[in-house]
Amino acid sequence: MFPDVDVIKRQGEINAWDDPNFINAVKSTGCKKLIISGILTDVCVTFPTLSAIEAGYDDVAAIYGSGTINQTVREAAISRIIQTGASIMTWFPIMSELQRLEQNHYS
Numbered sequence: 001m002f003p004d005v006d007v008i009k010r011q012g013e014i015n016a017w018d019d020p021n022f023i024n025a026v027k028s029t030g031c032k033k034l035i036i037s038g039i040l041t042d043v044c045v046t047f048p049t050l051s052a053i054e055a056g057y058d059d060v061a062a063i064y065g066s067g068t069i070n071q072t073v074r075e076a077a078i079s080r081i082i083q084t085g086a087s088i089m090t091w092f093p094i095m096s097e098l099q100r101l102e103q104n105h106y107s
Contacts, residue, residue: 014043017051026052033058035094036086037065042077049086059086062094 010019016038017023026034034057038044045066049059061081068074078088089097
């Protein structure tokens with residue numbers, strides 16, 4: 001679907017931020033605001049979100065792009081993400097904000 005996008009194949013790191021190839025790919029974009037999603041909210045989203053914030057990035061966790069084993073775990077992960085300063089958003093506000101930014105870029 002996205003033929004020009006490079007896929008970063010990790011070597012088994014649980015936190016994507018522990019992979020230098022991943023970090024280099026993020027840095028190469030020049031962006032300081034990241035949208036992070038993953039399979040498990042409490043691991044695949046939380047860990048790189050915390051690491052990216054520590055590295056000076058402004059993060060938005062796309063919370064509907066991930067899941068977890070139960071509501072308690074989901075709420076704990078969301079609480080941890082929010083406490084670090086990341087924003088929690090669902091797909092629709094993320095897409096709306098991206099559209100607004102795109103429109104402002106070309107106005």
